[in-house]
Amino acid sequence: MDRDRRIQELSIRLRYLQDIFLGEHNPDVELLTTRFEELCARVSDLSADEAARQIKTLEELFGFLERKLERQLSPMHKVRIVRHPQRICLKDILENVYDNYTEIGGQDEYSIDPSMLIARAYITRKRGKKTYHQPVMVIGQEKGHGQEFRNGGSVKPWGNAKALHYMKVAETEGIPIHTYIFTPGSYPIEDYPGAAQQIARNLYEMAGLKVPIVAVISEGGSGGAEAIGLADTRIMMSHGYYSVISPEGAAAIEGRLKEGERATPELIARCAEALKITADDNRAMGYVDWVIHEPELGARPEHYAFFRKLRKAVIASTDEIVLEVSNLRLFRSWALKRHRGSDVLDVYVRWSLDAAAQQRLLWRRYKKYRRMAQQAYLEERYFFKKAVTQVADALAGVYSYLRYELLGRHQKKVTELAEDVHAEMQVVMSRPARWWKRLKETLGLKPEAAAGLVALSAWDEGRGQDGWRYVSPQAKHDRAIPCPRARTNGCLDQWAPDLFGDFAGVCRFCGHHFPMEYQWYLHNVFDPGSITEFFADVESTNPLKFPGFDERLAEAKKKTGHKSACMTFEARIEGIPLMVAMLMAAFRGGSVGAAEGEKFIRAIERARRKQLPFLAYVHGTAGIRIQEGVNGVIQMPRCTLAVRRYIEAGGLYLVLYDTNSYAGPVASFLGCSPYQFAVRSANIGFAGRSVIKETTGMDIPPDYHNAYQALARGHIQGIWDRREIRANLLQSLKTMGGPKLASR
Amino acid sequence: MDVKEILRRLHASPYEEISVRAPHCGVARFAILDTGARVQGPSGTWREKPGTVIVRLEREGAVRPIEAPQGGEITFVAAHKDGTFVQAGEELARIRHFLTKEEVLHRILREALHLFPAPEKGKYYFTPDVDIKIKAKGCRSLRVEEGMELFIFSRMKRETTLRYSGPAGIVYAVYFAGGDSVDAGAPLIGVCAEHELPAIEDVVARVHGEWEEEAWAAS
Numbered sequence: 001m002d003r004d005r006r007i008q009e010l011s012i013r014l015r016y017l018q019d020i021f022l023g024e025h026n027p028d029v030e031l032l033t034t035r036f037e038e039l040c041a042r043v044s045d046l047s048a049d050e051a052a053r054q055i056k057t058l059e060e061l062f063g064f065l066e067r068k069l070e071r072q073l074s075p076m077h078k079v080r081i082v083r084h085p086q087r088i089c090l091k092d093i094l095e096n097v098y099d100n101y102t103e104i105g106g107q108d109e110y111s112i113d114p115s116m117l118i119a120r121a122y123i124t125r126k127r128g129k130k131t132y133h134q135p136v137m138v139i140g141q142e143k144g145h146g147q148e149f150r151n152g153g154s155v156k157p158w159g160n161a162k163a164l165h166y167m168k169v170a171e172t173e174g175i176p177i178h179t180y181i182f183t184p185g186s187y188p189i190e191d192y193p194g195a196a197q198q199i200a201r202n203l204y205e206m207a208g209l210k211v212p213i214v215a216v217i218s219e220g221g222s223g224g225a226e227a228i229g230l231a232d233t234r235i236m237m238s239h240g241y242y243s244v245i246s247p248e249g250a251a252a253i254e255g256r257l258k259e260g261e262r263a264t265p266e267l268i269a270r271c272a273e274a275l276k277i278t279a280d281d282n283r284a285m286g287y288v289d290w291v292i293h294e295p296e297l298g299a300r301p302e303h304y305a306f307f308r309k310l311r312k313a314v315i316a317s318t319d320e321i322v323l324e325v326s327n328l329r330l331f332r333s334w335a336l337k338r339h340r341g342s343d344v345l346d347v348y349v350r351w352s353l354d355a356a357a358q359q360r361l362l363w364r365r366y367k368k369y370r371r372m373a374q375q376a377y378l379e380e381r382y383f384f385k386k387a388v389t390q391v392a393d394a395l396a397g398v399y400s401y402l403r404y405e406l407l408g409r410h411q412k413k414v415t416e417l418a419e420d421v422h423a424e425m426q427v428v429m430s431r432p433a434r435w436w437k438r439l440k441e442t443l444g445l446k447p448e449a450a451a452g453l454v455a456l457s458a459w460d461e462g463r464g465q466d467g468w469r470y471v472s473p474q475a476k477h478d479r480a481i482p483c484p485r486a487r488t489n490g491c492l493d494q495w496a497p498d499l500f501g502d503f504a505g506v507c508r509f510c511g512h513h514f515p516m517e518y519q520w521y522l523h524n525v526f527d528p529g530s531i532t533e534f535f536a537d538v539e540s541t542n543p544l545k546f547p548g549f550d551e552r553l554a555e556a557k558k559k560t561g562h563k564s565a566c567m568t569f570e571a572r573i574e575g576i577p578l579m580v581a582m583l584m585a586a587f588r589g590g591s592v593g594a595a596e597g598e599k600f601i602r603a604i605e606r607a608r609r610k611q612l613p614f615l616a617y618v619h620g621t622a623g624i625r626i627q628e629g630v631n632g633v634i635q636m637p638r639c640t641l642a643v644r645r646y647i648e649a650g651g652l653y654l655v656l657y658d659t660n661s662y663a664g665p666v667a668s669f670l671g672c673s674p675y676q677f678a679v680r681s682a683n684i685g686f687a688g689r690s691v692i693k694e695t696t697g698m699d700i701p702p703d704y705h706n707a708y709q710a711l712a713r714g715h716i717q718g719i720w721d722r723r724e725i726r727a728n729l730l731q732s733l734k735t736m737g738g739p740k741l742a743s744r
Numbered sequence: 745m746d747v748k749e750i751l752r753r754l755h756a757s758p759y760e761e762i763s764v765r766a767p768h769c770g771v772a773r774f775a776i777l778d779t780g781a782r783v784q785g786p787s788g789t790w791r792e793k794p795g796t797v798i799v800r801l802e803r804e805g806a807v808r809p810i811e812a813p814q815g816g817e818i819t820f821v822a823a824h825k826d827g828t829f830v831q832a833g834e835e836l837a838r839i840r841h842f843l844t845k846e847e848v849l850h851r852i853l854r855e856a857l858h859l860f861p862a863p864e865k866g867k868y869y870f871t872p873d874v875d876i877k878i879k880a881k882g883c884r885s886l887r888v889e890e891g892m893e894l895f896i897f898s899r900m901k902r903e904t905t906l907r908y909s910g911p912a913g914i915v916y917a918v919y920f921a922g923g924d925s926v927d928a929g930a931p932l933i934g935v936c937a938e939h940e941l942p943a944i945e946d947v948v949a950r951v952h953g954e955w956e957e958e959a960w961a962a963s
Contacts, residue, residue, distance in 0.1 A: 482808050702790060
């Protein structure tokens with residue numbers, strides 16, 4: 001029996017190796033295969049002792065070569081490791097890391113989303129004679145060792161909503177959250193609550209959760225990972241990956257593949273290498289706090305020592321977070337850092353936080369993400385210019401404090417008093433006022449009212465402007481333009497100068513909006529001459545040295561005259577000042593990288609300091625810039641944290657989508673706005689048609705991402721005609737902004 | 745009505761000729777210049793993929809592709825007009841579309857049945873006793889006559905009874921399901937005279953058994 005069991009174990013180890021080095025000519029794997037087959041062929045003829053001896057020899061050979069193969073692992077091998085059915089999964093962790101647990105809201109396939117697992121667990125700690133049970137909310141994707149219904153850890157929007165619900169429960173109960181990320185990416189469907197919008201909601205709420213959050217990353221695929229990944233401490237397993245996109249997805253984009261085509265394994269491997277997705281890469285870039293080392297070729301359920309290591313890591317991380325924000329920490333924090341994860345750890349830390357500590361926790365979280373990705377963009381840092389900017393920002397901060405915090409409070413009291421006095425006076429004066437009014441009517445003293453009744457209204461009364469201030473270059477072509485909806489709506493062709501000049505790119509038959517340049521909006525939405533651009537020196541770069549990307553970036557800079565896809569400026573509408581961050585489709589599809597994220601955060605911070613409303617105008621965005629890898633995807637939590645801080649300070653955050661807006665930005669700092677609008681004919685979504693088809697196997701209707709569908713699903717709050725953006729923005733500023741516009 | 749005569753007529757000419765005409769004036773550039781070429785009609789779940797391009801019409805710099813509205817064989821193409829200016833309404837090509845079984849049946853039934861349309865958009869149900877009868881024995885067990893209370897029309901949770909009007913006969917087909925919203929004018933039921941029922945059933949069976957579709961005609 002023992003012999004059969006040992007052979008069976010060797011067979012599993014061999015199959016695992018063959019899967020990891022699939023399609024490669026690896027002499028070590030081939031040697032093990034040959035030796036294993038030879039042993040199987042003759043083992044029945046051997047005596048028990050001889051069989052045991054030969055099996056032991058082969059086991060030693062397996063151990064030796066596994067250690068050797070460990071050193072040969074490439075990023076693509078690690079991708080295969082984390083996706084392998086033998087990889088540890090969340091249930092293994094719950095069984096081995098926590099002392100007790102109860103799964104919440106699911107039993108295998110009977111769950112709102114079996115790929116998202118929630119559990120209430122506790123960790124028992126003994127210090128001296130006392131025993132402490134420290135409760136934790138455990139949330140993570142569950143792959144279930146290849147169980148089909150788990151969908152490989154690809155969570156549907158309602159699974160992420162469930163995760164958010166229990167994060168809020170944990171906050172109410174004041175217990176820490178441990179999240180475990182085992183996902184290749186989110187399930188890209190738009191059904192309510194919507195993949196992008198739910199991830200955005202999760203990020204927004206996690207940005208303000210007043211309990212410690214520790215995230216452990218095994219497979220961190222893009223938005224799916226971020227949905228539960230905004231943590232105070234991020235631990236990464238040494239054989240895991242954390243990436244902006246799956247290597248297969250990156251290869252499809254890089255190879256410019258059409259629907260149904262598949263990338264070659266070589267291209268996928270090259271992309272995995274170039275994206276810098278491994279734990280060491282992410283640690284070096286500062287996107288994970290520490291790496292927890294796994295056994296050779298990755299952790300599997302039988303590696304109990306690894307679970308002990310993981311247990312110490314999550315306990316130590318939670319302790320560290322709590323101690324850093326606690327009042328009384330003295331030597332414990334120092335001792336924990338010094339002996340992180342080691343056996344000498346013998347301190348007790350209570351995991352609940354008081355109100356002041358909760359505020360410090362949120363500030364710590366904000367600062368942590370604010371410091372990230374600073375190396376991933378360029379900025380001309382002239383000392384004088386930098387000093388002037390810093391002084392100006394500091395003065396704005398001081399002014400803001402004096403004007404709105406210090407004086408604002410007293411001003412409010414004075415205003416309230418004045419209102420009361422005024423109301424009292426109205427009561428006292430109401431009778432004399434009525435007498436005076438009657439007297440005026442008797443004497444016929446209302447010349448302007450009488451004139452209004454007998455005079456004709458002027459033909460141009462109420463006409464705000466004569467034509468558009470900016471005319472699109474598309475209007476200069478002497479040609480007719482067919483409407484793309486002519487087939488269904490019967491629209492006639494329109495002459496380009498009429499269409500793009502007079503009609504602002506709107507089909508006068510069906511209202512279809514043709515794409516217009518972002519300059520059109522700059523000139524026709526905001527007051528003339530009111531735009532002041534800033535942070536223009538923040539420049540996109542190629543932080544990962546992605547092959548061939550420098551040239552493409554240089555081309556985009558030359559074509560647009562901008563250094564990044566984000567333009568930040570202060571402008572006015574009818575004299576009302578507001579801060580704007582604009583994502584330009586002309587610059588690499590409006591994709592968001594480190595420079596764009598940094599500019600967005602600086603702009604919203606400035607809006608907060610100056611108490612201005614903030615508009616994110618999305619002329620177009622294709623998503624996170626994949627060539628920047630995690631430097632790009634980290635902008636999702638970074639910017640969302642900044643948005644949350646702004647909104648909590650009383651800011652009015654408006655988002656306006658135009659043309660096409662997809663993926664990461666919509667699933668984070670754009671999608672979390674309570675006021676999102678779209679220009680008619682815009683498309684909004686999480687993933688494009690081919691990705692949905694490939695991931696879900698579903699055919700999607702042609703208008704799946706259309707703004708009206710987004711409105712019907714509840715993702716956006718309204719649709720605007722391009723010609724009425726200015727009026728609608730003004731209306732929004734007045735109706736949503738409160739008395740001081742930015743402040744509630 | 746002679747149902748068999750309809751079938752004989754369809755057998756004699758088992759196709760439909762579709763004329764492709766210029767929707768507006770412009771210079772025509774033909775993508776297909778030979779007769780006998782086979783073209784595809786619109787396809788996809790939502791017919792979102794356009795059919796084969798037959799000709800491109802250019803006017804004032806705008807190029808409009810004219811695609812085949814249905815699959816079939818090109819029997820005529822105005823190749824001599826290639827590269828020349830054509831007027832709106834000029835015939836550019838003709839497609840011979842071979843009828844599928846479903847299309848043949850649809851045509852026969854359209855001519856042979858009396859279709860009772862929905863007077864308004866809303867949800868329609870059979871009255872309870874009619875519903876029980878249809879569920880138990882099928883719709884062809886139901887005999888209808890002028891003024892018979894047949895449907896319940898439901899809109900905004902308000903229900904009204906709807907009476908059948910038209911020739912008396914047997915309900916041959918039901919075109920709606922209970923609870924579905926039916927557009928105004930869409931047929932609810934198809935009724936045939938009782939004595940025509942065997943003939944219709946026979947013709948339908950023959951179409952199912954004997955009608956030979958061109959392999960590509962279904963496209």
